[in-house]
């Protein structure tokens with residue numbers, strides 16, 4: 547496959563820099579999509595993408611892999627909740643939280659639920675970002691299916707969701723705690739002053755070099771004492787080199803006072 551051709555098109559069309567993604571894995575994914583779309587070669591595929599908005603949207607979904615759910619790896623979220631408690635200090639200003647690559651919103655809303663339980667008086671701000679504008683629209687709507695909430699306890703479902711048939715709708719009290727924004731982890735600048743960054747199940751698609759760049763930028767974006775929560779297959783082996791200390795199996799801390 548002429549990967550360069552696709553890479554150039556994807557960057558122009560969607561603003562996504564594929565050179566940062568692991569190429570073998572990605573080539574396989576693109577090839578299988580091209581075959582299913584019935585494209586005979588790269589030029590034919592690009593033409594199809596340009597002329598068929600529906601195909602174009604599906605290709606973007608395929609590239610970005612939007613799978614998510616509430617309390618993904620529930621035990622790890624329970625662990626995170628304990629660590630957040632340690633961050634809560636009555637004298638401390640508002641906690642600033644970032645769900646980076648938030649997909650359909652299940653992750654930042656999970657954080658909002660945890661924060662509501664820990665600090666009902668809203669002493670926090672949650673920013674949720676993703677590269678995919680379509681999935682951000684889904685996130686803002688906050689309507690989910692049973693499989694998205696399969697890890698959620700009944701008591702939480704009753705308190706934070708309105709259930710209409712097969713739809714689980716996040717209540718406004720939770721929705722209002724999250725601000726969604728478009729952001730590319732590779733190309734865009736990072737905000738600063740975060741006490742907690744949650745970035746899960748996205749860096750697995752990136753090359754080691756890009757992963758390191760992202761972790762360095764997270765480090766810069768965090769307050770001393772701040773936490774970085776990563777995915778269940780995303781242990782950071784070189785965390786010391788990057789300046790972090792280990793707070794728990796999948797949680798890293800920027801050294802310093804809270």
Ligand SMILES: C[S@@+](CC[C@H](N)C(=O)[O-])C[C@H]1O[C@@H](n2cnc3c(N)ncnc32)[C@H](O)[C@@H]1O
Pocket residue numbers: 610611612613614615618646647648649650653675676677678681729730731732745746747748777
């Ligand atoms: C598998 S989902 C992970 C969602 C959530 N963090 C979780 O663990 O359930 C990966 C998300 O990363 C987003 N993504 C991919 N590349 C990105 C980039 N360069 N910058 C920001 N988000 C990106 C995708 O759009 C997708 O929504």
